[in-house]
Amino acid sequence: MATFYENTLQQIQRAGEIMDLNKNAEMVLSQPQRIVQVNFPVKLDNGEIKIFTGFRIQHNNAAGPYKGGIRYHQDVNIDEVKALASLMTLKCAVVDLPLGGAKGGITMNPHDYSKDELERITRTFVQMIEPFIGPDTDVPAPDVNTDEKVMAWIADEYSKLSEKNVVGVVTGKPILYGGSQGRFDATSKGGLFVLEELLKKLGKDPKGLTVAIQGYGNAGSNMANLMAADGFKVVAVSDSHGGLHCPHGLDALATMECKIKEGSVENCGGSEYQPTDGDTCEKISNEELLELECDVLVLAALENQITKENADKVKAKIVLELANGPVSADGDHILEKNGVIVVPDVLANAGGVTVSYFEMVQNKQNFYWEAEEIEEKLKKNMGKSWNNVAEAKEKYKTTYRMAAFIVALRRLQDILVLRGTV
Numbered sequence: 001m002a003t004f005y006e007n008t009l010q011q012i013q014r015a016g017e018i019m020d021l022n023k024n025a026e027m028v029l030s031q032p033q034r035i036v037q038v039n040f041p042v043k044l045d046n047g048e049i050k051i052f053t054g055f056r057i058q059h060n061n062a063a064g065p066y067k068g069g070i071r072y073h074q075d076v077n078i079d080e081v082k083a084l085a086s087l088m089t090l091k092c093a094v095v096d097l098p099l100g101g102a103k104g105g106i107t108m109n110p111h112d113y114s115k116d117e118l119e120r121i122t123r124t125f126v127q128m129i130e131p132f133i134g135p136d137t138d139v140p141a142p143d144v145n146t147d148e149k150v151m152a153w154i155a156d157e158y159s160k161l162s163e164k165n166v167v168g169v170v171t172g173k174p175i176l177y178g179g180s181q182g183r184f185d186a187t188s189k190g191g192l193f194v195l196e197e198l199l200k201k202l203g204k205d206p207k208g209l210t211v212a213i214q215g216y217g218n219a220g221s222n223m224a225n226l227m228a229a230d231g232f233k234v235v236a237v238s239d240s241h242g243g244l245h246c247p248h249g250l251d252a253l254a255t256m257e258c259k260i261k262e263g264s265v266e267n268c269g270g271s272e273y274q275p276t277d278g279d280t281c282e283k284i285s286n287e288e289l290l291e292l293e294c295d296v297l298v299l300a301a302l303e304n305q306i307t308k309e310n311a312d313k314v315k316a317k318i319v320l321e322l323a324n325g326p327v328s329a330d331g332d333h334i335l336e337k338n339g340v341i342v343v344p345d346v347l348a349n350a351g352g353v354t355v356s357y358f359e360m361v362q363n364k365q366n367f368y369w370e371a372e373e374i375e376e377k378l379k380k381n382m383g384k385s386w387n388n389v390a391e392a393k394e395k396y397k398t399t400y401r402m403a404a405f406i407v408a409l410r411r412l413q414d415i416l417v418l419r420g421t422v
């Protein structure tokens with residue numbers, strides 16, 4: 001099976017062929033500019049010393065400072081971070097932000113460590129990558145298993161090392177410490193906005209459309225909430241332990257509260273959590289959730305979830321990629337052949353980096369906007385980007401993924417030419 005990075009390169013190549021991308025630009029964009037790998041010791045609570053491995057990979061900064069999340073997960077590896085960094089360059093270009101692409105991560109299961117240990121691991125990681133990050137060079141953000149608390153530690157450690165207050169070194173911070181209104185659910189809001197535009201185009205009403213959501217963290221749980229409020233019927237959700245299927249629709253908020261209490265959505269089938277009259281919920285596996293009969297499948301967990309092994313079994317009519325790279329290149333071909341519409345990650349989840357950009361701007365001016373202003377700006381930018389992608393789709397008679405890649409590659413090619421790089 002092709003790796004995640006190979007998949008991403010294949011997709012760049014395919015879009016490049018459709019749009020006749022300058023070969024030198026393709027060469028430049030087919031490898032990261034800098035790979036930083038660090039190995040560092042941290043003292044655990046029991047006095048033991050453990051070596052951790054972390055990465056920061058800076059893919060391309062032609063359009064502006066590098067930008068991208070930091071992930072804590074046992075499967076973090078160089079191939080994954082390279083792929084995620086490349087997708088960030090493309091994503092920022094799809095939504096026309098003056099930012100480049102990067103990604104980082106530490107290979108560990110954060111659930112194995114105490115809060116104090118996670119803080120020491122985070123601060124030591126910042127000490128190791130400090131020469132490479134900064135508000136004008138590379139600005140990390142939250143990703144899988146990192147949140148506003150981790151971002152606050154990063155900003156604090158970086159500020160101590162710099163001997164001044166530099167909150168702008170990361171985004172996704174708590175509002176009290178330089179964060180932006182609307183960042184916590186920006187990824188989901190952007191995704192919902194794009195989905196609504198697609199439904200308008202298809203002449204469909206969200207009311208009553210059934211939805212299954214894989215992943216119930218930041219992106220997935222906020223999406224469930226927003227979709228339920230918009231009239232969709234969320235019938236299934238899952239997390240890394242397993243899933244829950246409630247055919248009559250589930251209560252997104254109650255499920256979130258229950259997940260915090262019970263550890264997983266799969267334990268939330270009781271009537272006290274699912275108040276819909278006459279409903280019974282059952283546990284399902286992650287595999288079953290992906291193959292469920294539904295109108296919209298939202299992928300909000302990890303990469304490579306739909307591959308050539310299971311793509312033929314997907315029954316949803318629309319797949320919305322809130323996660324990065326959840327459909328492999330092979331899987332994508334099969335979905336396309338079967339007429340499943342895929343709204344690609346570089347557009348569907350770009351609301352997060354868009355509001356992160358707004359956070360950078362607010363940090364620079366040290367003046368903060370109201371939630372309404374953020375929402376209005378987010379909608380405007382997502383709307384413009386949707387129109388650009390929809391137009392490219394018509395022009396090149398291709399998929400939304402290829403159209404989004406074409407919009408991004410065209411912009412990056414033009415910048416590289418202007419700068420004299422190619």
Ligand code: NAD
Pocket residue numbers: 142143144145146187214215216217218219220238239240241286300301302303322323324349350352353
């Ligand atoms: P998170 O850590 O908050 O949540 C991840 C969720 O996925 C958790 O509920 C976890 O249990 C679940 N999960 C993990 N492995 C799974 C599996 N095999 N099957 C089912 N569920 C599984 O992370 P997040 O920030 O919500 O990120 C999720 C995805 O969205 C990632 O691909 C991330 O890169 C992408 N994304 C997030 C943001 C953001 O703003 N948070 C922005 C853009 C893209």
